Amino acid sequence: MNTEESRRADLATRLRGLLGGLDAKAGFEARLMQRVATLAVTPHADLRAQFERRRERLRRRLRREAWMNGITILGLGACAVALLWRFAPDIQQIAANPARPLDLNLLVFGTLATVAAGVWLLIRRARG
Amino acid sequence: MSVDDAITQLIQTGRTEEAFERLVPAYRRRVFGLAYSVLRDRGAAEDVAQEVFVKLWQALPRYDGRAQLSTWIYAITRNTAISAVRRRRRLVSMSDPAVFEEVASRGAVSGAMADEAALWRCVEALPDRQRQAVILYYQEDRPVEEIAAMMGLPVNTVKTHLHRARANLALALGGAGEEVA
Numbered sequence: 001m002n003t004e005e006s007r008r009a010d011l012a013t014r015l016r017g018l019l020g021g022l023d024a025k026a027g028f029e030a031r032l033m034q035r036v037a038t039l040a041v042t043p044h045a046d047l048r049a050q051f052e053r054r055r056e057r058l059r060r061r062l063r064r065e066a067w068m069n070g071i072t073i074l075g076l077g078a079c080a081v082a083l084l085w086r087f088a089p090d091i092q093q094i095a096a097n098p099a100r101p102l103d104l105n106l107l108v109f110g111t112l113a114t115v116a117a118g119v120w121l122l123i124r125r126a127r128g
Numbered sequence: 129m130s131v132d133d134a135i136t137q138l139i140q141t142g143r144t145e146e147a148f149e150r151l152v153p154a155y156r157r158r159v160f161g162l163a164y165s166v167l168r169d170r171g172a173a174e175d176v177a178q179e180v181f182v183k184l185w186q187a188l189p190r191y192d193g194r195a196q197l198s199t200w201i202y203a204i205t206r207n208t209a210i211s212a213v214r215r216r217r218r219l220v221s222m223s224d225p226a227v228f229e230e231v232a233s234r235g236a237v238s239g240a241m242a243d244e245a246a247l248w249r250c251v252e253a254l255p256d257r258q259r260q261a262v263i264l265y266y267q268e269d270r271p272v273e274e275i276a277a278m279m280g281l282p283v284n285t286v287k288t289h290l291h292r293a294r295a296n297l298a299l300a301l302g303g304a305g306e307e308v309a
Contacts, residue, residue: 012266019266024160024174029152032178036148036185043300056156 258293
């Protein structure tokens with residue numbers, strides 16, 4: 001057996017020694033059977049009631065989230081409209097002459113609105 | 129008649145409880161090994177294995193035998209393990225205390241324990257597919273075909289992962305430049 005083969009065999013032996021004993025803890029089957037037995041004796045009506053309660057909770061949560069999303073979108077939309085209204089002349093001038101330096105107020109409000117929209121999107125993503 | 133055939137026959141004759149009692153010992157190690165290879169955490173793998181068997185117990189009466197029993201069980205295990213990974217949102221690495229406990233419980237001398245821990249770390253550091261292939265292969269000297277079924281990948285892809293994993297392990301364990309087939 002050359003060196004490479006012996007190294008290969010050694011690695012295989014070590015991996016077998018390391019992973020060969022990989023198994024669930026003792027008593028796994030007893031715990032499982034206990035769990036299954038609990039499920040088996042849960043009356044059908046109880047399971048149905050559990051399911052209904054869970055569905056109702058989910059429905060309420062989704063309704064609440066839909067309201068929150070609606071309010072947030074309305075708020076952001078109102079802010080955007082107000083910004084456009086307030087800075088309409090400046091925006092027109094910028095569109096006509098892009099090289100012109102930006103108005104400080106427009107810059108601050110625009111940045112804040114962008115950051116707010118970004119944070120909202122990030123929060124939504126993290127929750128989803 | 130294979131164990132799978134016997135279990136399938138029991139299910140088809142409506143003896144699902146008996147089928148389940150035969151299925152658990154037959155698949156315990158495979159389900160646990162597959163879950164562990166995905167999760168890299170013994171506690172979580174055990175939870176997933178329990179969850180898988182509960183799902184199987186609930187779904188057994190509906191098993192129609194169209195897919196192979198093992199294929200069906202592996203698919204449920206993979207999906208449950210992947211969902212668990214998503215829930216956890218992080219993978220626990222060698223810091224898993226159970227791994228050290230097991231190494232210590234084998235009563236090896238300190239040098240051998242250090243070697244074993246180093247090998248664990250190398251296995252842990254492998255890319256996901258390579259790690260899974262190595263764990264499933266060496267857990268029970270399974271044929272590559274079965275590992276392919278467990279991982280839901282083609283046989284040749286599994287062979288490639290195993291080959292690369294061995295080469296990476298050999299490199300990581302000090303045989304720089306050496307490739308183990």
